[in-house]
Amino acid sequence: MANSPSGDSVTDRIVRILDTFTTERTVQSATDIGRRAGLPSATAHRQVEALVEAGLLERDEDRRVRLGMRLWELALRGSHALRLRQAAMPYMERVQATVREHTQLAVLEQNEALFLERLSSPDSGANITRVAGRLPLHASSSGLVLLAFGSTELQERVLTAPLARISPETITDAATLRRTLAHIRRVGYVVAPGSIESVSTGVAVPVRDGSGAVVAALSVVLPRTAPTEGAIAALSDAAAGIRSTLTADRR
Known part of the structure; x- marks a missing residue:
């Protein structure tokens, strides 16, 4: 995957975003995700939106973000x-x-x-x-x-x-x-x-x-x-x- 100016790949950024979710922290704002993933705010918001569009993340009624059902579905296929x-x-x-x-x-x-x-x-x-x-x-x-x-x-x-x-x-x-x-x-x-x-x-x-x-x-x-x-x-x-x-x- 293409690298960013900081040297990390798109895949690296996606993994870091997903890794911010834990069994205790299931819902977050995009800003908090970016901070915990060590990403610039604009990059985090852009990447989160792309993951929401793909169904890997979901938004609730308060615009907070959680792991998406499609991620669960993909993880179980042939697991x-x-x-x-x-x-x-x-x-x-x-x-x-x-x-x-x-x-x-x-x-x-x-x-x-x-x-x-x-x-x-x-x-x-x-x-x-x-x-x-x-x-x-x-x-x-x-x-x-x-x-x-x-x-x-x-x-x-x-x-x-x-x-x-x-x-x-x-x-x-x-x-x-x-x-x-x-x-x-x-x-x-x-x-x-x-x-x-x-x-x-x-x-x-x-x-x-x-x-x-x-x-x-x-x-x-x-x-x-x-x-x-x-x-x-x-x-x-x-x-x-x-x-x-x-x-x-x-x-």
């Missing part, structure tokens, strides 16, 4: 994430019915755990995770599983970078994290008390496809004092079921 979610949903429902706490499906996306789905009961405990939300790999049970079974390059990239402290119990020491990852690979699951919130324990297992590659993490968020054995068993059974479905889909 691997959609197929994975569809395969996982029946088994996630069984886990949630058994455990009666938050049940989540996450995938690796740009060095973070991206959550594709979450099922909850009205009386489920504390949980900051949202669908389409992200958490650091070292600080969540799902992220720890994805990191443990990720590539050596990914692990070294995370281990050599500063490890942000999300809660007092988040692992921030590289040597401790390395030992934790080895333990996860050995036992096939993780129990992470207090890594995100002190009142909760995350429990997660890997989800494999028909080839045996880890493609996702399946997790539950339990109250801190709750036993974990039943959750581990339910998650492991569900992961095996998802793998069977993914294997059948490849035939």
